[in-house]
Amino acid sequence: MAAIAGKRARAGVIGLGYVGLPLAITIARNGFDVTGFDIDPAKITALDAHSSYIDAVPDAALKAESEAGRFHSTTDFAALASCDVIVICVPTPLTKHREPDMSYVVRTAEAIAGTLRPGQLVVLESTTWPGTTDELVRPILERGGLRSGEDFFLGFSPEREDPGNRDFETATIPKVVAGAGEAASALMQAFYGAVVKAVVPVSSNATAEAVKLTENVFRAVNIALVNELKVLYDAMGIDIWEVVEAAKTKPFGYMPFYPGPGLGGHCIPIDPFYLTWKSREFELPTRFIELAGEINASMPRHVVGRLAEALDIRLGKALSRARVLVIGLAYKKNVPDIRESPSLKLIELILERKGTVDYHDPHVAEVPRTREYMALKGRRSVPLDEETVRGYDAVLISTDHDAVDYGALARWAPLVVDTRNAFARRGIDDDTIVKA
Structure with missing residues (x-):
């Protein structure tokens, strides 16, 4: 907790895509040293050249944090051992049968387990079903004998990125956070509270996972x-767009969707x-x-x-x-x-x-x-x-x-x-x- 409060904690962000890279730069901009991890060497090459492939991260912001020594990226997952906070931002796609493909999360958790040490905070941000953090990720991390809530700490915070939205960025979107136990919850609130404008704590990791799903459902x-x-309405000769535009003038009880x-x-x-x-x-x-x-x-x-x-x-x-x-x-x-x-x-x-x-x-x-x-x-x-x-x-x-x-x-x-x-x-x- 003291390392987070003093911004001496090193953060690791795994998965440098639409969620991970903006988060990594936001964390670095707020004074933490950050290591970004990705399995794609082409991304690391681009980042080393201060060339961003994500619109939400301008080249200038990437260059500033890199030259200040607060951000660097790698494909070497052995460097996870030096991170105090590890955030997982990997894909969670569906199979062709519309079933969860958790392979990216599983492989990432296994990589973390290989270097896990006492005191680390591990956070899942990838969108998934309620129970994933505690029922899937936690057992993988505990295989080496360390215990969640005693030796290391485990939390979930759903990503809320909206590509192309000029009104909100990672730092200004309220962050829902949860942890497995009181200690993990306190660490989650301290860490994210240091890098985003507003933190919204909820009672459990499963609740936080359900929040994200509820928003998108x-x-x-x-x-x-x-x-x-x-x-x-098209069959009836009515323009749906005209209907929605008129309906949204009602100041209560209606929200426009298109x-x-x-x-x-x-x-x-x-x-x-x-x-x-x-x-x-x-x-x-x-x-x-x-x-x-x-x-x-x-x-x-x-x-x-x-x-x-x-x-x-x-x-x-x-x-x-x-x-x-x-x-x-x-x-x-x-x-x-x-x-x-x-x-x-x-x-x-x-x-x-x-x-x-x-x-x-x-x-x-x-x-x-x-x-x-x-x-x-x-x-x-x-x-x-x-x-x-x-x-x-x-x-x-x-x-x-x-x-x-x-x-x-x-x-x-x-x-x-x-x-x-x-x-x-x-x-x-x-x-x-x-x-x-």
Whole structure:
């Protein structure tokens, strides 16, 4: 506790992605020495050159903390032995059967166990099912004979990163914290209290794990609801976007959510299913969550159906003979993050229907390697100029990046299918635009 209070404690952050790197730099900026760990040598090479691959961490911030000696990174996990606080920020994806893939957490816990020493605080930040920290991570760490709460301390604090959000950053987002026992809880509050603006302690690690899932289940269910209403209102000739804009003027009892082509990002499409998986242990159904997942997962197919219908009605052309330009590969506007992006599914579905498809994204120059869409790897963003756009039969707006010239698209494209209400929000009205 004294080492944390005096900022003499060394922190180790494992996993230098969208969660880990911003956290590591935030900890360093608040006076702690930080070692970042990652299994990807390319990331370490970039960090050593003060080149950040995460928008939330400017190169200047990375350079400042590195040159001040407060941050360095490595692939050598033996260096965990010198860390007083170890924070785990590794992926927790789902398998193709929507079951938790805990392999990254397990391997990381095993690496920590290999150098674990008395007095260390180990924190899991990866999103997972309630019980993971105490039921999965703790037994791995205790294999060497050290005991949680006596020799080392174990806690959980859910990450709350929101890529592209300019109003909040790691240090200003309230941090939910918990520990296995009073001593661990006190250490968690002391450590995070030293690096973020507000700490919200809860009674147990399982409670903290449930907080994160609840936040994302809430969003998934409400987005599914508005997606379902979009399909219904469209059949009734009602614009869902106009409905939501009017409804949100009510100053109480309503919160706006917006439809789209499907869910993206690492949280909302994945996290709720950690809870549905865990619920089987208690033989309790999670019907809302599962139904929301079905509705949201169906949206890319609905959008491609609307695209095919619009091509047929407006241009008299089958999708199988059409050339389509998808605008936006990232899962949300103004970021380069393609994790679970519905744009990837849209492209796949168009290809399945024998259409020709390309994409433009000002933030994603090339499709990287992904687990599910290996066939798309290496595709490159095409330029967005008049000659290029006029070469396509339809433009499909999947992600409404601000850097796109929507007025020009409306002039150049023979048909636009808009899943984000991007044109109406900019006051652009044209007969070529179809909402989906």
